[in-house]
Amino acid sequence: MSFPWANHYQPKNPFMKYLDERLPLPRLVYNAIGGGYPVPRNLNYLWNFGVLAGLALVIQIVTGVVLAMHYAANGAVAFGSIERIMRDVNWGWMLRYMHANGASFFFIVVYIHIFRGLYYGSYKQPREMVWILGIVIFLLMMATAFMGYVLPWGQMSFWGAKVITGLFGAIPLVGEGLQTWLLGGFAPDNAALNRFFSLHYLLPFVIAGVVMLKIWALHIPGSSNPTGVDVKGPQDTVPFHPYYTAKDGFGIGVFLILFTFMVFFAPNYLGHPDNYIEANPLSTPAHIVPEWYFWPFYAILRAFTVDFILPAKLWGVIAMFASILLLFFLTWIDRSPVRSTSYRPLYKWFFWLLVLDILVLGYCGGAPAEEPFVIISQIASIYYFAHFLVILPIVSAIERPKPLPNSISESVLHGEERESAPLGAGGTFGKPQPAE
Amino acid sequence: MATVEQIDREAALAQEQGHRRRDFINIAAVAFAGVGGAAFVYPLVSQMAPAADTLALASTEIDLAGIEPGQSIKAIYRKQPLFVRHLTPQEIAAANSVPADSLRDPETLEARTKPGKSQWLVTLGVCTHLGCVPLGAAEGENKGEFGGYFCPCHGSHYDTAGRIRKGPAPANLEVPDYVFRSDTVIEVGAAA
Numbered sequence: 001m002s003f004p005w006a007n008h009y010q011p012k013n014p015f016m017k018y019l020d021e022r023l024p025l026p027r028l029v030y031n032a033i034g035g036g037y038p039v040p041r042n043l044n045y046l047w048n049f050g051v052l053a054g055l056a057l058v059i060q061i062v063t064g065v066v067l068a069m070h071y072a073a074n075g076a077v078a079f080g081s082i083e084r085i086m087r088d089v090n091w092g093w094m095l096r097y098m099h100a101n102g103a104s105f106f107f108i109v110v111y112i113h114i115f116r117g118l119y120y121g122s123y124k125q126p127r128e129m130v131w132i133l134g135i136v137i138f139l140l141m142m143a144t145a146f147m148g149y150v151l152p153w154g155q156m157s158f159w160g161a162k163v164i165t166g167l168f169g170a171i172p173l174v175g176e177g178l179q180t181w182l183l184g185g186f187a188p189d190n191a192a193l194n195r196f197f198s199l200h201y202l203l204p205f206v207i208a209g210v211v212m213l214k215i216w217a218l219h220i221p222g223s224s225n226p227t228g229v230d231v232k233g234p235q236d237t238v239p240f241h242p243y244y245t246a247k248d249g250f251g252i253g254v255f256l257i258l259f260t261f262m263v264f265f266a267p268n269y270l271g272h273p274d275n276y277i278e279a280n281p282l283s284t285p286a287h288i289v290p291e292w293y294f295w296p297f298y299a300i301l302r303a304f305t306v307d308f309i310l311p312a313k314l315w316g317v318i319a320m321f322a323s324i325l326l327l328f329f330l331t332w333i334d335r336s337p338v339r340s341t342s343y344r345p346l347y348k349w350f351f352w353l354l355v356l357d358i359l360v361l362g363y364c365g366g367a368p369a370e371e372p373f374v375i376i377s378q379i380a381s382i383y384y385f386a387h388f389l390v391i392l393p394i395v396s397a398i399e400r401p402k403p404l405p406n407s408i409s410e411s412v413l414h415g416e417e418r419e420s421a422p423l424g425a426g427g428t429f430g431k432p433q434p435a436e
Numbered sequence: 437m438a439t440v441e442q443i444d445r446e447a448a449l450a451q452e453q454g455h456r457r458r459d460f461i462n463i464a465a466v467a468f469a470g471v472g473g474a475a476f477v478y479p480l481v482s483q484m485a486p487a488a489d490t491l492a493l494a495s496t497e498i499d500l501a502g503i504e505p506g507q508s509i510k511a512i513y514r515k516q517p518l519f520v521r522h523l524t525p526q527e528i529a530a531a532n533s534v535p536a537d538s539l540r541d542p543e544t545l546e547a548r549t550k551p552g553k554s555q556w557l558v559t560l561g562v563c564t565h566l567g568c569v570p571l572g573a574a575e576g577e578n579k580g581e582f583g584g585y586f587c588p589c590h591g592s593h594y595d596t597a598g599r600i601r602k603g604p605a606p607a608n609l610e611v612p613d614y615v616f617r618s619d620t621v622i623e624v625g626a627a628a
Contacts, residue, residue: 066483088488091479249465256472 038237040225048251056106073197078153107293121339154275228339295365336396495625517561559609
């Protein structure tokens with residue numbers, strides 16, 4: 001598909017030939033994730049996370065469709081219907097725990113995927129559109145996860161809905177009307193619950209659609225790789241199947257082991273006990289926090305405590321949205337032509353500082369809104385924006401990158417043609433590789 | 437120029453001949469994943485079966501004390517109408533006067549009631565034709581030509597033993613499993 005030496009789909013079975021001439025769906029799959037997609041031969045395990053994100057989406061859709069057969073989106077019975085799923089519906093407890101933990105795992109996988117992209121410069125040309133579509137998916141995921149968390153109609157659901165729709169209330173002039181419109185009332189109630197359920201069911205399919213666009217966009221330049229060096233010839237690539245289906249298969253096995261461990265042994269570890277108390281509009285939980293995957297953004301939201309020209313509440317909302325919207329422009333902020341951070345000695349430090357900064361923000365977002373967490377999250381928020389708006393442009397301008405390898409195969413296999421050939425065409429077999 | 441490693445490798449390949457260790461690992465791994473995937477289908481299918489709270493309502497107790505001969509009541513059993521009828525001696529006689537062999541669905545009143553309790557006719561109020569609720573259980577309703585039940589949808593006539601006598605229905609009104617817990621209480625849905 002992307003390179004001239006890609007294998008061509010050649011159906012042998014007469015039925016597959018017949019099908020290929022009329023509906024070339026097997027050809028599409030072959031070219032997308034089969035033997036017809038040449039992939040750089042040096043991908044490490046961080047490249048598993050795209051496929052893992054796809055798996056997480058499938059798990060969410062399958063368990064979600066099934067849960068919707070038992071859930072009732074009505075304030076009077078929603079909480080009870082969840083308890084019925086947990087106690088009475090066959091395997092309901094497992095399906096719900098899979099769905100709840102599946103959301104967390106989806107975010108874990110996607111966060112690693114995003115940091116992979118940040119480290120290896122996957123956002124740089126020619127893959128800008130892949131990155132931008134990824135951020136779109138991320139935003140859709142956040143909306144979907146938030147609305148899904150409201151559906152059990154527990155205390156955290158209710159107050160989460162109130163606080164998050166309250167963000168829109170911070171917008172000048174139209175804010176209050178907008179919040180009332182979003183909720184279909186003055187506080188979260190049946191109207192809000194019903195529309196959240198409707199959208200929570202819709203958005204995953206929108207995500208699936210954007211995923212397809214993203215894969216389409218990815219296949220034009222082909223996958224990036226840990227050196228960041230462009231693919232130069234057939235010796236730099238291997239077919240996706242069987243090489244990366246096998247590697248992804250291993251990653252899927254590890255993912256499922258961790259996932260099932262959480263589902264069966266610690267299903268509520270990532271949840272909040274207050275959400276097992278039915279929604280009560282007259283009492284706010286003492287310590288209200290979103291799910292862990294929103295903590296860094298929640299910390300930025302709460303970091304603004306003083307009015308400065310605009311009200312502090314509005315600043316928090318602007319900063320929180322800006323922290324994500326910034327990522328859309330990353331391609332044009334980081335002007336360095338070198339993709340992989342492995343060859344950027346100066347930027348490497350700032351990359352890991354950013355990771356640390358986001359972890360600190362995450363910790364503060366989950367902590368109560370009191371000192372010292374307020375001041376820490378203020379400093380961390382400032383650093384977050386400084387990283388993208390100040391540090392990154394300067395670093396990319398003054399940095400002297402390390403010399404890049406001439407090609408992927410040279411960097412990995414030292415150019416030895418026979419060594420780099422696939423199994424059966426020479427190379428070493430059954431012997432440890434000599435240390436170079 | 438062939439190196440030592442390459443010669444070893446060719447030899448190793450030749451030794452393994454048709455089935456390589458890698459083929460075995462490949463088939464084993466894919467088969468294992470297939471079994472795992474198939475196992476996950478079971479809960480996805482099973483979740484659509486009746487849930488525990490639905491099954492908990494699968495049996496119903498009915499008090500017969502207030503039902504006089506000639507009267508019947510409609511109860512609800514598994515979300516469907518249930519007819520409990522206290523037959524009069526005349527109705528029992530009418531039902532027994534018909535040779536069972538001559539019927540579409542041959543069954544005696546004896547077989548459709550409990551031993552010694554043949555005055556209590558317990559049937560589902562669901563016409564065996566297409567599922568309508570027959571008339572005849574409530575006062576003043578049309579009991580059909582045979583004094584039992586009459587389905588207004590497509591004109592099926594049931595007799596005083598709830599047996600199909602005329603019309604399109606293929607079978608007698610269904611007699612659910614039930615047991616007498618005492619002389620005046622039955623539990624419908626419980627097997628004897």
